[in-house]
Amino acid sequence: MAGNSRISRDEVARIAGLARITLGDDELTHLAGQIDGILDAVAVVQEAAGANVPPMSHPIEVNNVARPDVIVASLTPEDALSGAPASEESRFRVPQILGEEA
Amino acid sequence: MSDLIKKSAAELAALIATGEVSSREVTQAHLDQIARVDSTINAFLYVDGDGALAQADSADKTRGGSSPSPLNGVPLALKDVLAQKGVPTTCGSKILEGWRPPYDATVVSKLKAAGVVILGKTNMDEFAMGSSTENSAYGPTRNPWDIERIPGGSGGGSAAALAAFQAPLAIGTDTGGSIRQPAAVTGTVGVKPTYGGVSRYGLVAFSSSLDQAGPCARTVLDTALLHQVIAGHDPKDATSINAPVPDVVSAAKRADVKGMKIGVVKELTGDGYEKGVAESFAQSLAILESLGAEIVEVSCPNFKYALGAYYLIAPSEASSNLARFDAMRYGLRVGDDGKRSAEEVMSMTREAGFGSEVKRRIILGTYALSAGYYDAFYGSAQKVRTLITQDFSRAYEKVDVLVSPTTPTVAFKIGEKSDDPIAMYLNDVATIPVNLAGVASMSLPSGLSQGLPVGFQIIAPAMQDDRLYRVGGALERELHAKWNGPLTNQAPELVI
């Protein structure tokens, strides 16, 4: 990779961890190079960073879309669990969780 | 029987309505065509033969009754990114292999209510990320015009199905050009409605603020008829437009451009565009002028940032949208040997289940959103969106619609750009600004270059989708007169 790369291989590995993807070694190297290139290409947006414009997160500005507090039929537990890789007694069965809730 | 598959949806609908043909016959004819050519084309990931025939029978019962829908009984191909209850929905990914949604997308509910027959689910770049359908986990789709070439992406399956006469109608989705670019390279028509014009409920999200489902067909009128069926407000989608659907069908029929001002976007012409593409574009412009439209040049200077902004915003939103694929509640689960933790199983599953383009964009997006980089990347990109929207607004003060070639080149060969992400991204340079601003856009065939289709792009202001059909219909009328029918009639006979 170029000497002045925007993103190191280690950084890519860290980000992959944040995104819960276990990359293989070769994959990591290859990906890091590509992402570096893409970041170079997209960095042009920083020219607009100083612009005195608000950021836009919705193409069409509308406010206050909401729904009434009225019950709508839920899925049956069978349907809810229909795609589950594993289930037990109407609950989704998942491997042991190591971390703790935020 | 076989010429049923060459007819337009409007023609088929009329024949079914009068009883001259049954929906079952029409549906069977298309199922036969799929069986005949799809081992070569690979447009379909799933063909729902029994389901389609059952829907056809139901449509046959409805017909002749009180005001059936204009498309009652007509078959359609559905991009595999939309949830259809009980039918495998993979989004072109291994991570959802075999998943059958327990619910219908709103678009699907509307299609069913209109009596449209859903033949099956079409191939796509994985999670709609790509411009060639080469990123599908289930193999690429081939362009019926030249099976060594890509049919475009991400919705290559839907477009190829139309061009190969496997269906007269299709639904695609467009985030950066995924309806329009395939339409351009396959010689078909595709529309990205105004953002919010069609419900996203049940459309598996790639980039939430850019995604739109849209109608695809071989003619402008067919596209309008389908647009009318699928568009409209949906209380289940908070971003859907709460206003009546513009009268796109009347606009397509009227198709009169006299007195309209048509703006050519300076930044979407020039060196990056192949000679044959530029020539075809110029010829179509001349036709519109001869029909009474005034051609004006406009400049949208901030379009130069569009590609960069898109390739920050879309991956950022995608990195969040795709987090749900974690092996816990549905889809693929890898590595669960009873000893590994949930975290490990998640990571192994995502590594195995996602293809390289998806991983690339997830990493890019996660990075762009992360602490310390947000302002420089995602934050700046959102500012660029505002600048681009302003460019469009300024242009629309002077003109009624904007036009450009849909893509810089005709269909390239399979494998030609798949190792070069940035070269691949450049295919979308003309289509992307549209999604960033949320305006409406159509691609329709404007001719051939080197024997391959060229697309003409029309861009209308938000909520003025009917203008697309007015201009597109007018251009198509002249071109169809010249070609003696739709361009797809000139597609080479598929050698099986």
Add this chain to the structure above:
Amino acid sequence: MALTYEDVISKYEPSLGLEVHVELNTETKMFCGCATVFGAAPNTQTCPVCLGMPGALPVVNEKAIESTIRIGLALNCSITPKSRFARKNYFYPDMPKNFQISQYDEPICTNGYLDVEVETDEGPKIFRIEIERVHMEEDTGKSLHVGGATGRIHGAEYSLLDYNRAGIPLVEIVTKIVSGTGKYAPEVAKAYVKELRDILRSLGVSDVKMEQGSLRCDANVSLAPIGSGKLGTRSETKNVNSLRSVERAVRGEMIRHAGLLDRGERVIQETRHFQEDSGTTRSGRSKEQAEDYRYFPEPDLTPVAPAAEWIEKLRSELPEKPSLRRARLQSLWQVPDKEMAALVNAGAVDLVEETVALGADPTRARGWWLGEISRLANEAELELTSIGISPKDVARIIELINSGELTDKLARQVVGAVIAGEGDPDAVIATKGIKVVSDESALIAAIEKAIAAQPETAEKVRNGHVPAAGALIGAVMKETKGQADAARVRELLLGLLGQG
């Protein structure tokens, strides 16, 4: 040698930060129409939206917005003219989308305050707790951890997930840093949560049952040497499930921090879990490296821009502030300060008011709630609201006493039986056959029987030794199985023996 609390406060001053999560009592979830009934069978209140299925989209509950605004107004907050939802991204199996829809830099309510009163050495003192923000978010599913031995290494362990709770509306209330409480930090924390709970209850926006999880408190505590003017490193304590635990947790953390600081050790910035039995905290996750939640505005939802007229209408319809209400009731019932404070501390004000509303005399109502019922509640270590007797029951019992159908003593029996779950007062009376023997002739008969059985005692009474009547009264009570009105028996007896 273990540090005492006095040691701690002689050297250090505490700073507090309290985060309270409130589960709203809306009919449906925050972003979908699933029901929110507590205790429903697993995964029977779920849909594609709250399960985070591919393609599903959120739409915000308008009642949740209204409730959050009302909470903000009741806490003297400013209502943000345009607030947005944001995605908080992290992976956890109880969170179906692996992001939580919350609010980040544009919360719906900001900059409020709540005054709480705490008893100090110098008398009652008011502390003003400043509120940083109030915002909306969604709750997670519930996980059951199954199998394996005590450690987590053993292979058989796995978890079962129920997503009924996923998506239920949560309101998060965050204080600014609370300083200047000195040694009263634990009491201030408890009083804050209690007052907040009372306000939320008066607004009718939540069940606010800490033991059911509809009110959750995380306490942040740090210490700094007195007069240093700096802030110490904080620890966050979760799993604080009652008011009493809030107080104990804060006190416990103050002592723990002081112990570390005294030894020259560092306080680690981390999340700790409160242990009910020991009153101490156990280390959880280290917060040394702050989580990178990669917040960005939620693209699937529109901004929330409540109309000014609507906000003013909600403000005008706010119920009476609990503190004002307490003052009003105190005046109405003519209750001295100390007794009012006792009522407040016992959590009996609402109960007494409801009992009075059903027709009972305030003094009697107070007497029962603060007396016999509080005694039983303390014995069982339960709150008055959970002990199992309602204002309706108490009002009925008082009514029965007034009409003479129950004596005080019998009434106590009835109270005990109602609390034991034997039914409402009338049912208990019927089942147990509790009945004041009011039939005078039956009483006189029993009295004459007792006199006949204890002639010497009766003679004593006749001769003016009135206290000796007790034995005779006791005999009559025994004869009537305790169902006679002892006072009336005494009256009749003394009359018969010439001492009336």
